[in-house]
Amino acid sequence: MTKPLFDVPAxxxxxxLGQDGSFPVRRIFCVGRNYAAHAAEMGNEVDREAPFYFTKSAHTICHSGASIAYPLGTQDCHFEMELVVAIGAPAFRVSNGEAMQTVYGYACGIDLTRRDLQAQAKDKRRPWDLGKDFEDSAIIAPLTPAAEFGEIADQAIRLMLDGATVQDARLSDMVWSVPDVIAHLSQFYHLMPGDLIYTGTPAGVGPVKPGSKLHGQIExxxxxxxxxGAPE
Structure with missing residues (x-):
């Protein structure tokens, strides 16, 4: 094998939580319109025939506790609070009943979205990449192993912006459950350890600005x- 011309980030x-080792991120899949109330507030209807997805680069990952610059190229960056599922075993054409055996753990996540760029893409029937896949746009807290979290039920999911609650729902409000999503995705991808799935956001999304402080919670x-922070 020839020597690489330059180094790339690991x-x-x-x-x-509770582990010496860390979870390396391979790919990030995101579920669109997975809470009916959020779809409605964005002027959309939920597609109840099948979930749909967009992706983010692994290098959009940003750790909880960070302070980031206001994103480039946008005047309307929005927060979207989400449950993140970490895949810990191969999943290829699995059934709903088999899907949860592939889950390593869960985390709180935020999908930052350049809403103005996303809207422009929608209007022109173009992909959402500029609106979704950008630096520091996939925020994530430390993972909790699945066995310690237990079953996904009606745990509260909420987000506070500058101390005020702006998103407040239940995981049971998801249109497509976690096993639904894993089973469906596995018909199109060889899901592997290191893959993350951001499972969609409840209603209440809105803009951030320089100086905004976000605090996300899932029971x-x-x-x-x-x-x-300020723009670069």
Missing amino acids: APQIPV GLSDLFLSI
């Missing part, structure tokens, strides 16, 4: 914190 690593998981 895979991002996510801390795991049973490590809280998430993020500060937004």
Whole structure:
């Protein structure tokens, strides 16, 4: 094998509560419109025939507790609080009944979105990449192993912006459950350890600005914190 011309960053690593080792990130899949109330607030209807997805680069990962610059190229960056599922075993054409055996753990996450760029892409029937896949846009808290979290049920998911609650729902409000999503994705991808799935956001999304402080919570998981700084 020839020598690489230059070095590239190693895979991002996510801390795991109670573990010495960390979780290396391979790929990031995100579920669109997985809470009916959020779809409605964005002027959309939920597609109940099948979930749909967009992706982010692994190098969009940003750790909880960070302070980041207001994102480039946007005047309307929004927060989206989400449950993140970490895959820990291969999943290829698995059934709903087999899907949860592939889960390593869970975390609080935020999908930052350049809403103005996403809207422009929608209007032109173009991909959402500029609106979704950018530096520091996949915020994540430390992982909790699945056995310690227990079954996904009606745990509260909420987000506070500058101390005020702006998103408040239950994981049971998801249109497509975690096993639904894993089973469906596994019909199109060889899901592997290191893959993350951001499972969609409840209603209440809105803009951040320089100086904004975000605090995300899901019952049973490590809280998430993020500060937004001035633009670069």
